[in-house]
Amino acid sequence: MTVDADEDEARAAQRAHWAGRAAAWNRTADEGVNQADPYNARLMDAAGVKAGQTVVDLASGAGEPALTMAGRVGARGIVFATDLVPEMLGGARRRATQARLANVRYVIADMHDLPYRDGSFDALTCRFGFMFPDDSQAAASAARRVLKPGCRAAFLVWGPLEENVLFDVTRRATRRFLGLDPDETPGKRHRFAEAGGVVEVLRAAGFAEVTETDLVDDNETPADTRFWRARLERSYAKEMAALTAEARQRLEASVVEALEPYRDGALYRLRTFARLCVGTA
Numbered sequence: 001m002t003v004d005a006d007e008d009e010a011r012a013a014q015r016a017h018w019a020g021r022a023a024a025w026n027r028t029a030d031e032g033v034n035q036a037d038p039y040n041a042r043l044m045d046a047a048g049v050k051a052g053q054t055v056v057d058l059a060s061g062a063g064e065p066a067l068t069m070a071g072r073v074g075a076r077g078i079v080f081a082t083d084l085v086p087e088m089l090g091g092a093r094r095r096a097t098q099a100r101l102a103n104v105r106y107v108i109a110d111m112h113d114l115p116y117r118d119g120s121f122d123a124l125t126c127r128f129g130f131m132f133p134d135d136s137q138a139a140a141s142a143a144r145r146v147l148k149p150g151c152r153a154a155f156l157v158w159g160p161l162e163e164n165v166l167f168d169v170t171r172r173a174t175r176r177f178l179g180l181d182p183d184e185t186p187g188k189r190h191r192f193a194e195a196g197g198v199v200e201v202l203r204a205a206g207f208a209e210v211t212e213t214d215l216v217d218d219n220e221t222p223a224d225t226r227f228w229r230a231r232l233e234r235s236y237a238k239e240m241a242a243l244t245a246e247a248r249q250r251l252e253a254s255v256v257e258a259l260e261p262y263r264d265g266a267l268y269r270l271r272t273f274a275r276l277c278v279g280t281a
C-alpha cells in the first residue's frame with residue numbers, strides 16, 4: 001500500500017468514527033450541563049472575536065463555539081462552522097435554526113486542508129478538535145494560512161485524563177463493564193496532555209506570540225441530575241446502543257458508584273483541565 005493509500009484509509013476511518021457518534025452528539029447537545037460551554041468566552045476572547053468580523057471555527061461538531069460566536073459577531077458578521085463530517089454539522093444546523101441564527105455557514109472541511117483562500121478570516125477558533133488530525137503540523141499551517149496577518153487562532157485541548165474527572169470516571173466504569181482494560185492508554189483526545197505540545201506545533205507552523213494557559217476548574221454539579229449520561233452516549237454511542245435496558249441500568253449504577261468519592265453532600269466536585277493555546281498569524 002502506498003503512503004497516500006494509508007493516509008486515505010486513516011482519514012476514511014476518522015470520518016466513519018465521527019459520523020457514527022454524530023447522532024449521540026446531536027441528541028445531547030442541548031443538555032444544560034455541558035462541561036465545555038463555559039470555555040467559549042475564554043476561547044473567543046483569546047482569538048479576539050468582535051462584532052462585525054468574519055470568523056471560522058474548526059471541528060465545530062454539534063455547533064460550539066460556532067453558534068455562541070454568531071451572537072458575538074452579530075448581524076454584520078459571519079461565522080463559518082466547519083467539520084470533517086456532515087453528520088456532526090447536522091446538530092449545529094438544527095440548533096442554529098432553533099436559535100434563529102442567520103449568520104452561520106456550514107462547511108465540510110478537513111483541518112489538514114482548509115478550503116479557503118489565504119487571509120480569509122479575522123479570527124479562528126477550535127474547541128477540542130486539534131487533537132484529532134493525524135498531521136497536526138499540516139493542520140496548524142492551514143490555520144495560519146487562512147487568517148489575515150496579525151489575527152489570532154485559539155485552540156482548546158484537553159489536559160491529562162486523570163485531571164478530567166468525568167472523562168476518567170466514565171471511561172473506567174464503562175471499560176470495566178465491557179470487560180476492557182480500564183488502564184489502557186487513552187486515545188487521541190489526550191494527545192496534548194503534556195504541556196508545550198501545541199505551542200511547539202504552532203511555532204513550527206509560523207505562528208508568532210504563541211502562548212499556552214492551563215485552565216483548571218473544580219466544577220460543582222448537582223448530584224441528583226444524570227448529567228454524565230451525555231458523556232457515556234457521546235463516547236460509547238455504539239456500545240450503549242447494543243445494551244439491553246437492564247444492562248444499561250447496571251452500567252449507570254456503576255458510574256454513580258464511581259462518582260461517589262467526588263460527592264460533597266448534594267454536589268459533585270469534578271475537576272476539568274484544559275489548555276488554551278493561542279498564536280498570531
Ligand SMILES: C[S@@+](CC[C@H](N)C(=O)[O-])C[C@H]1O[C@@H](n2cnc3c(N)ncnc32)[C@H](O)[C@@H]1O
Binds near residue numbers: 058060063084109128
Ligand atoms: C470532540 S468533538 C468537538 C466538537 C465541538 N467543537 C465541541 O467542542 O463540542 C471533535 C470534532 O472534531 C471533528 N474532527 C475530527 N477530525 C477532524 C479533522 N481532521 N478536520 C476537521 N474536523 C475534525 C469531529 O468530526 C468532531 O466533530
